[in-house]
Amino acid sequence: MEVVVVPTPEDAAPIVADAYSKLLAAKPKAVLGLATGSTPLGVYAELIRRHKEEGLSFAGCSSYNLDEYVGLPAGHPEGYLTFIKREFTDQVDFDPDDVHGPDGLADDLMKAASDYDQAIKDAGGIDIQILGIGGDGHLAFNMPMSSLSSRTRLKTLTSKTRSDNARFFDGDVEAVPKMCLTQGLGTIMEARHAIMLGFGKNKAQAVAECVEGALSSRWPASILQLHPHATVVVDEDAASQLRFTGYYIDTFKGKPDWQGI
Ligand code: PGA
Numbered sequence: 001m002e003v004v005v006v007p008t009p010e011d012a013a014p015i016v017a018d019a020y021s022k023l024l025a026a027k028p029k030a031v032l033g034l035a036t037g038s039t040p041l042g043v044y045a046e047l048i049r050r051h052k053e054e055g056l057s058f059a060g061c062s063s064y065n066l067d068e069y070v071g072l073p074a075g076h077p078e079g080y081l082t083f084i085k086r087e088f089t090d091q092v093d094f095d096p097d098d099v100h101g102p103d104g105l106a107d108d109l110m111k112a113a114s115d116y117d118q119a120i121k122d123a124g125g126i127d128i129q130i131l132g133i134g135g136d137g138h139l140a141f142n143m144p145m146s147s148l149s150s151r152t153r154l155k156t157l158t159s160k161t162r163s164d165n166a167r168f169f170d171g172d173v174e175a176v177p178k179m180c181l182t183q184g185l186g187t188i189m190e191a192r193h194a195i196m197l198g199f200g201k202n203k204a205q206a207v208a209e210c211v212e213g214a215l216s217s218r219w220p221a222s223i224l225q226l227h228p229h230a231t232v233v234v235d236e237d238a239a240s241q242l243r244f245t246g247y248y249i250d251t252f253k254g255k256p257d258w259q260g261i
Contacts, residue, residue: 001230002261003211003248005239009039009199012233013046016130016195019231019261020047021056023127023193029060031120033129033188034088035140036065036080039197040130044088051092058094064120065101066131066140067182070154074105078168102152102181113152113181120187129191133198136160137206137219141182145217150184185223194230195261196221198238207234208241231261 006012023030034040050056065080072079077086081101089099100119106112120126136144136158143158157165162176169175188194198207210221211232224230239245 001211001225001227001232002251003239003242003244004231004233004252004261005236005242005245005248006233007236009042009197009235012197012199012235013042015261016043016197016233017046017050019128019193019195021050022260024056024058024061027127028057029062030127031123031125032058032061032063033126033183033191034063034065034084035130035132036067036083036087037132039132039199041087043130043197044091048088048091056092058089058092061094062098062123063089063094063100064116064123064126064183066129066188067180068102068104069177070104070109070179070181071177072104079104102183104177104181109154109181113154116181116183117152117187120183120190126191128193128195129188131188131194131196131221133196133203133206133210133221134161135164135202135206137210137221139185139196139221139223140188141180142185142188142220144220146185146220148215148217148220148223149186152181152183152187155180155182185220189223189227192229194224194227196224196230196232198232198234200235201237201240203234203238204241207232207238208243212243233261 068080102116103112141155163173165176166173209219215222
């Protein structure tokens, strides 16, 4: 696991966007795993800028969201497929038909979940999966004690996650759905490159537990310790409880320019 510590979230965006630029140069029909929430917005903004100013193209790409609320009406502004189109894919040259998310309105949610895993496999698997981290260490909507080998499935959100997300629902926690479909930890681990971002003091404990603590379903993002190509990009606040920060900074500074993350 590579840990990159940057002064501010703004400093993370070009480093992560470089990984996309490199991927798309080598593989224009890349498969991107996309995350919602506030954390990845700076990276999406940088990718949109590169599209508009530098011609970075997503025309041949397909994307798969990490998760979706169950039961939000189609087109609800906080539905995650709507969110990702608004915040990212509609602002670049992504074909809207190639932007996917789990179907939280399916009659048969279990089938929708296993179909989603299969669709990712059929697309050839995810090249870069971008991830945020929850304050309790959750990854996608894999809450603490999620199976470390879980597949896409139905999950119940913790009350903490619902209250954290109430800010997207005018502060009304009751408006936040109670259930979701989420890629499992086993699904996420199949992505060829996992990039997890964490910003702010409220992520510091989760980052420390998941990066330097024991592998445990209590801290679901700790599963990334087993990933052959995982990059964790954190700002100084989110890094504030890490113990090996000096080593991470030296290592990143010492990398050859061509290597990237
Ligand atoms: P956030 O959420 O990006 O809005 O902080 C991350 C998460 O809960 O996974």
